[in-house]
Amino acid sequence: MAEDLLVARGLVVAYGRGAAAPPVLHGVDIEVGKGETVGIVGESGSGKTTLGRALLGLVSPTAGSVVFDGSDITALDEQARRPLRRRMQMIFQEPMSSLNPRHTIGRILIEPVLLHGLANSRQAARTLVHDALDRVGLSRGTVERYSYELSGGQRQRVGIARAVVLSPDFVLADEIVSGLDVSTQAQVLQLLKELTGEMHLALAFISHDLSVIRSICQRVVVMREGRVVEQGPCERVFAAPTSSYTRMLIDAIPLPTVDPGWLTRGVSVEAAASA
Amino acid sequence: MTTPRLTVEALSAMSLRDGGRPILRRVSLVVDRGEVHGLVGESGAGKSTIAKAILGIIPSQVKVTGGEIGFEGSDLLTLSANELRAVLGRDIALIPQDPSTALNPARRIDAQMTDGLRLKGGLSARDARTRAGDLLEEVQIRDPERVLASYPHQLSGGMRQRVLIAAAFGLEPKLVIADEPTTALDVTVQKQILRLIRSMQERHGTSVLFVSHDLGVVAKICDRLTVLYMGKVMEQGATAEVLAAPRHPYTRALLAANPRYDQPDSALQPTPPEVIAALRAEIAAFDARIVEPRNG
Numbered sequence: 001m002a003e004d005l006l007v008a009r010g011l012v013v014a015y016g017r018g019a020a021a022p023p024v025l026h027g028v029d030i031e032v033g034k035g036e037t038v039g040i041v042g043e044s045g046s047g048k049t050t051l052g053r054a055l056l057g058l059v060s061p062t063a064g065s066v067v068f069d070g071s072d073i074t075a076l077d078e079q080a081r082r083p084l085r086r087r088m089q090m091i092f093q094e095p096m097s098s099l100n101p102r103h104t105i106g107r108i109l110i111e112p113v114l115l116h117g118l119a120n121s122r123q124a125a126r127t128l129v130h131d132a133l134d135r136v137g138l139s140r141g142t143v144e145r146y147s148y149e150l151s152g153g154q155r156q157r158v159g160i161a162r163a164v165v166l167s168p169d170f171v172l173a174d175e176i177v178s179g180l181d182v183s184t185q186a187q188v189l190q191l192l193k194e195l196t197g198e199m200h201l202a203l204a205f206i207s208h209d210l211s212v213i214r215s216i217c218q219r220v221v222v223m224r225e226g227r228v229v230e231q232g233p234c235e236r237v238f239a240a241p242t243s244s245y246t247r248m249l250i251d252a253i254p255l256p257t258v259d260p261g262w263l264t265r266g267v268s269v270e271a272a273a274s275a
Numbered sequence: 276m277t278t279p280r281l282t283v284e285a286l287s288a289m290s291l292r293d294g295g296r297p298i299l300r301r302v303s304l305v306v307d308r309g310e311v312h313g314l315v316g317e318s319g320a321g322k323s324t325i326a327k328a329i330l331g332i333i334p335s336q337v338k339v340t341g342g343e344i345g346f347e348g349s350d351l352l353t354l355s356a357n358e359l360r361a362v363l364g365r366d367i368a369l370i371p372q373d374p375s376t377a378l379n380p381a382r383r384i385d386a387q388m389t390d391g392l393r394l395k396g397g398l399s400a401r402d403a404r405t406r407a408g409d410l411l412e413e414v415q416i417r418d419p420e421r422v423l424a425s426y427p428h429q430l431s432g433g434m435r436q437r438v439l440i441a442a443a444f445g446l447e448p449k450l451v452i453a454d455e456p457t458t459a460l461d462v463t464v465q466k467q468i469l470r471l472i473r474s475m476q477e478r479h480g481t482s483v484l485f486v487s488h489d490l491g492v493v494a495k496i497c498d499r500l501t502v503l504y505m506g507k508v509m510e511q512g513a514t515a516e517v518l519a520a521p522r523h524p525y526t527r528a529l530l531a532a533n534p535r536y537d538q539p540d541s542a543l544q545p546t547p548p549e550v551i552a553a554l555r556a557e558i559a560a561f562d563a564r565i566v567e568p569r570n571g
Contacts, residue, residue, distance in 0.1 A: 043461035044432075152318075181317035181488065186532040187545040208462065211534035215543045238536055252466040254491035256533050258515040262495050263470045 002033030005202045006055060006170055010064035013050050024050045026226045027064065032170065035200040037193075039213030039234070041249070042223035048206045051223065052172045055204065056088055057081055069169065086116040089163035091173040096155060099147035105158055106143030109133075109165055116166055132165035135198075136191060153184035157191070164195060171196075174206040189216050211253055214238055222246045279345075280450055280482035281306040281329070286342035287565075288324055288333070288506070298324050298337060300507040300561055306450065311476060311483040313497030313514065315490060317529075321506035322486045326452050328352070329484070330369060331359045346450070364395045368443040370472070372455040374435035378427040385423035388442050396446045410441035414471055433464035437471065444475050451476070454486045469496050490533055494518055502526050505558050524550050 011028040014021040025047045032038045042048040053059045055066060057073060065074045073084060092098035099108055109129040110122065119125035130140050136157040147155055156176060163171050173192070177185040193216050196203050207213055213220055214234050221231040222243065230243040241247045251266045288299040299321045306312040314322045327333050329344055329351060344351040347366065351359065371377040379387055385407060392403035404423075411419035414437040427435055436456060443451050453472060457465040473496050476483050487493050493500060493514065500517045502510040502525065510523040521527045528546040535542040 043463065182490075182529060182532040182534075183317065183546045185534070186543045189534075189543055190545055209534065210462075211536040211542075214536040214539045215534045234539070248463060250536065252462040253536060254466070254469075254489070254495045255535055255537060256490040256494045256518055256530055258494055258518060263466075263473055266466075 002036050004031045005034045005036075005069055006032040006204075007067045008051075008055060008064065009067075011051065011054055011061045011066070012063040013047075013054050013059055013061050015059075023062070024226050025054065025061070028223075028226070028228055030055075030221055030228065030231070032202045032204055034169070034202055035196065036219065037196050037203040037205060037217045039217035039220040040204060040206045040223060041208065041210055041213055041220060043208060043249075045225065046223040047226040048223050049174055050226075052090075052174050052204060052206050056090060056172055057084075086118070086166045087169045089166060089168040089171045091156075091159045091163050091171060091176050093175040093178065096147060096152075099155060099158060101147055103146075104143060105145050105147065105150075108147075108158070109143070109162055112162065113165055118166065128165055129161075132161040135164060135195065136161045137187075151184075152180050153188060156180065156184075156188050160188075160191065160195070164199065164201075167199070168201065170202045170204070172204045172206070175208065177212065178208070185212075192216060209253075210238075210249055211255075222249065277308055279305045280308045280310070281484065282343070282345035283325065283329075284343040284345065286325065286328060286344065287340045288321070288328065288337055289340055291336045291338055297562060298506050299328075299339075299342075300505070300558070300565070301342070302501075302503070302506065302508055304501045304508065304511065306482050306484055307499075308482055309476075309480050310499060311473065311485055311497045313493035313500040314484060314486045314503065315488070315493050315500055315529075316503035317488060319505060320503040322488075322503055323454060324506075325503075326369075326454050326484065326486050329367065329450075329452060330363060331356075364391055364448075365446050366448055367450045367452065368446070368448040370436075370440055370443045370451060370453040370456045373459050374432055374439055375427070375459070377439055378435060380427055382426070383423070384425055384427070384430075384438055388423070388438070388445070391442060392445055406445065407441075410445050411438070413444075414438075414441045414475070416441075431464075432460055433468065436460065436464075436468050440468070440471060440475060444479055444481065447479060448481060451481050451483045452486070453483055455488065456485075457492060458488075465492070472496065490518070490529060502529070504554060507558060507561060525554055 008028060008030045011025050012023050013025040014023040028051055040048045040051060054061050065072055110125045113119050113125040113128050119128055133140055133142055138154060138157050177188055195201060205217055217234055220234050220237050222229050224245050230237060230241060230246045237246060248266060283302060283304045285301040285303055286299050287301050290296045290298055302325060314325060316322045324337060328339060333339060339352060385404060388407040389403035392398045392406050393400060398406060407423060408419040411422055416422050416437055457468050460468060485493060485497055497514050500514050501508055504525050509525045510517060517526060521530060528550050531544040532546060533542060
């Protein structure tokens with residue numbers, strides 16, 4: 001097993017103030033190894049997005065710790081966190097709203113390179129940006145274009161390029177393919193799979209889709225109502241889930257095969273009443 | 276042999292922007308009585324344009340350029356606004372995509388459910404209220420009185436979708452259009468909603484046109500499928516046959532691109548460039564055939 005890059009222990013996050021604020025995470029333990037892809041799956045309200053934000057320090061946990069590459073980063077202030085920002089990147093769910101429509105793609109990609117001091121001239125930054133565009137399968141001419149001129153799949157590639165151009169060690173991807181058509185989704189996920197291998201990237205892949213997670217992740221963390229109900233290698237969890245909740249999630253996935261009994265099997269009437 | 280419930284015949288439409296780009300290319304499909312018919316395709320396939328044409332809510336930037344939509348002996352495309360209003364809600368009902376925006380946030384569920392029952396069904400206020408409660412029980416809502424007294428925001432997404440399904444079946448329509456009815460829902464709730472639509476459809480003998488981008492979902496609920504790409508029918512047939520032995524390369528590509536937890540290594544295949552090129556050529560050849568006689 002890979003050496004741990006990111007380790008969270010006992011993470012508790014509550015939005016709002018005081019004892020009245022109900023926790024969204026109730027003591028979550030999770031680790032992501034160097035170069036490893038870990039899927040975080042759960043339904044709405046499971047806390048998966050909050051967990052991702054807590055790992056990146058975008059929300060402060062009320063208890064617990066986050067250790068990145070051996071150093072405790074839980075309580076770092078803005079300034080102390082800055083060097084980490086390059087090493088820990090995020091790809092967003094909605095590529096359209098995460099790309100400034102008034103800036104060219106070139107500007108969107110070059111600015112973080114200069115900001116993090118990865119290049120000492122615009123020319124050198126441009127070279128890095130060209131490399132990143134090559135990596136994600138976009139033409140170099142894309143730098144001249146605006147986000148609204150691109151397709152959904154191209155925008156998501158720009159989102160990936162913006163993360164990988166900084167040569168990070170860890171990338172968080174939160175539901176990045178949920179709005180895409182299946183053929184585009186397949187392209188983006190294959191790309192992500194290649195990049196994590198080539199660049200030895202650790203990836204935390206948040207998704208509601210267990211089929212997608214099975215296809216690109218080595219391990220999976222199943223969350224429900226702010227708690228981890230099960231985690232382990234994908235092969236084991238999918239073949240023999242120990243939690244009945246995981247079993248139910250897997251059984252609820254509609255595979256593109258005809259199975260007349262599927263509709264009436266599983267998912268209890270109790271669950272139906274609370275839906 | 277009974278007449279089909281709905282017959283879409285050579286339906287064509289174009290965008291009034293984008294230089295008259297075709298949106299539907301002579302789409303024909305038949306929804307039989309008591310059948311759930313899946314309309315599948317990716318974005319831009321034209322599936323929601325077909326649903327909108329049936330419902331008479333074609334957006335202003337889209338123009339229907341040909342074809343017929345046969346329903347109950349008349350062509351829906353030629354009905355007057357008044358005639359269409361008499362059909363919609365009563366004989367044809369809609370289960371919308373997003374249960375959170377389909378309901379008026381400022382009105383209680385009972386008011387929204389009884390409107391249709393009174394105006395389209397001619398029920399008295401008291402009868403409409405009773406009927407609404409019965410319908411909610413039928414969609415397995417345990418506490419209909421509480422739900423009727425609620426505002427939409429007080430209900431979960433799955434519960435709102437149950438309310439909308441109850442409302443859609445409320446006047447015993449002959450045809451229900453389900454427009455991506457589970458896209459916004461969690462997977463366990465999705466399964467419950469699919470089960471519910473199927474059981475309501477079977478109990479009432481309703482025909483359903485089920486619009487979806489998800490081959491997995493249509494596999495589980497549809498009797499037959501129409502696969503669309505760029506406004507053109509690629510393949511039609513019984514769900515079991517289309518999925519087990521797809522004849523069109525597009526259907527095969529769509530199936531191969533689908534992620535599958537049971538086939539992690541073979542699924543999730545991007546569509547090969549030569550398949551995309553062949554599809555574009557097929558569309559271009561079709562457009563050339565259609566345009567020429569008109570110009571000539």
